Amino acid sequence: MIRRDVLKSLAALAAIPSAALAAEPGLQLVDTATPFDTDTVIGRARALAAEPYRPRPLIPESWRTLTYDQYRKIWFDSRNALWEGTDVPQRVDVFPPGLYFPQAVALHLVEGGTARRVAFDMGVFDTTDKFPDVQIDDTLGYSGLRLRAELETSGIFQEYAVFQGASYFRGIGTGEIYGLSARGLALKTGDPMGEEFPDFTAFWLETPASGSDRMVLHALLDSPSCTGAYRIEITHGAVLEMKVAATLFARTEITHLGIAPLTSMFLFDDTMRQRFSDFRPAVHDSDGLLIHNGAGEVIWRPLANPTRLQISAFGDRNPRGFGLMQRKRRFSDFNDLEALYHKRPAVWITPGEDWGPGSVTLVEIPADREIYDNIVTYWRPSKPLSAGDEHRMSYSLHWGADPVAATADVPVKVINTAMGGRPEGGQIIAIDFADGDRVPEDLSRVEVLVRSSAGEVSDGIVQRNPETGGPRLAFTFHAQEATLAEFRAQLRLDGEPLSEVWLYRWTAP
Known part of the structure; x- marks a missing residue:
């Protein structure tokens, strides 16, 4: 309207x-x-x-x-x-x-x-x-x-x-x-x-x-x-x-x-x-x-x-x-x-x-x-x-601006999602997470969960974003024959959720 x-x-x-x-x-x-x-x-x-x-x-x-x-x-x-x-x-x-x-x-x-x-x-x-x-x-x-x-x-x-x-x-x-x-x-x-x-x-x-x-x-x-x-x-x-x-x-x-x-x-x-x-x-x-x-x-x-x-x-x-x-x-x-x-x-x-x-x-x-x-x-x-x-x-x-009541079990927030093509084919998906007390200094301790309902996704890598101070998860997606894919990604630490669950529906252009 x-x-x-x-x-x-x-x-x-x-x-x-x-x-x-x-x-x-x-x-x-x-x-x-x-x-x-x-x-x-x-x-x-x-x-x-x-x-x-x-x-x-x-x-x-x-x-x-x-x-x-x-x-x-x-x-x-x-x-x-x-x-x-x-x-x-x-x-x-x-x-x-x-x-x-x-x-x-x-x-x-x-x-x-x-x-x-x-x-x-x-x-x-x-x-x-x-x-x-x-x-x-x-x-x-x-x-x-x-x-x-x-x-x-x-x-x-x-x-x-x-x-x-x-x-x-x-x-x-x-x-x-x-x-x-x-x-x-x-x-x-x-x-x-x-x-x-x-x-x-x-x-x-x-x-x-x-x-x-x-x-x-x-x-x-x-x-x-x-x-x-x-x-x-x-x-x-x-x-x-x-x-x-x-x-x-x-x-x-x-x-x-x-x-x-x-x-x-x-x-x-x-x-x-x-x-x-x-x-x-x-x-x-x-x-x-x-x-x-x-x-x-x-x-x-x-x-x-x-x-x-x-x-x-x-x-x-x-x-x-x-x-x-x-x-x-x-x-x-x-x-x-x-x-x-x-x-x-x-x-x-x-x-x-x-x-x-x-x-x-x-x-x-x-x-x-x-x-x-x-x-x-x-x-x-x-x-x-x-x-x-x-x-x-x-x-x-x-x-x-941020009206969600703070509770003890609120995980690390997603603060940005970016997507774009790769010269060699496929899409790069980059998910930035906020920094926080629960984010370890050594990001190698962070476990990565990345799934897709269709196509093929890479395992994903986690690096620290120097501007936000928080972790960035990046992975590659190849659609193959798919025209629609449901993504699910999350950062975990010691077997427990560290971040919010990130969901996204990708559709072919």
Whole structure:
């Protein structure tokens, strides 16, 4: 989906100091208040699932047909933010409807056990004189919301999370810029009949306590196959934490369910640099899938931009965690002064309970430009949901440069993978590992495991990389007649794992 440029263009006024701006009327609430508690959204989702699916009404055509350039000519005036001019430690902005967002999302403020809807008002937006005339009617509403807080400087509210479009949302640790996205739910991703995109149709925002760095919002999800009630507790910081508790209600049988889905972009890196004529050495929001499986194994799977759609499933039971990482953190890794890919966050997902049997699924879609999100990963349970089933789940998402919680059994990390042809034939694969206390000074003590499902691989050699200080494993691969090969490599010491398990799917050009 082409969404990253829209978020970038709408962020310009989000960090303006409040004192520098004149007074504005602000977001307004309707007079009618309704009771609200922790079961309100669950009850609505349960009742909604008992009815046939009905899509929300479309906003007027004059909004839906806005061009990208026209949509950039309307923006939220941060003087109108929710809680502006109060001692509440958060600010909430709203996004206009239109362009990629043809249906309104209902927003509510929760305080004192009651909820009141946020009314739609064109007056909270600024426009240029090039913004076209658009129809105003009762179908209009906001398309999403942005959260801001005083992250680094008193009086300056910087954004840290956005919810907009289907069930998409994004977060960043302090000082980072937006990259990959999360979703409330994925359905039928990569299936031949097409993917189903559930929508967050309504949000309820709890008023945070004075001095709190925590924000709680509730969301109602709806789609032809199911409904859902979500509670998301967000705590900003150097690593942004989101705690998600969700209850799903199946309208129909769901055989392909994606829990805790992440969506990202990977165009190229050192594994297939030759396919792109570009001054930059790499272009991606994420460079690898990290899995800590239920058996205790830590797997690193570098991402790929294949020439054909490819789907990988990593079977597991009760995974400890998984996520999309961005391990390259230096400017020189990308050499991009505008995109600043080295400041994009990684996201690590930790289940809140045993998830049983299933697989971490990775979908890699061919892409020729960096504007396309072409990477999806999620947990797919083995057991389908039957119509009428209720499914509860919880998990946390941590967004940051290195958000994976440190544990005693974390092995030496893979920090880069490079591939290229040899003049005498075959491919050289070079895997760089980080240095660490467990890496012996004498690398001859390190045992090498290299396997391939097809073709022929050499035994591999381990040498110290003088720049990183860590070991590099290099081996040669001859495809012979193979068009696809699954690689597995690992460094071991004294019969025990020293490094992460490196997995990679090679496909013939």
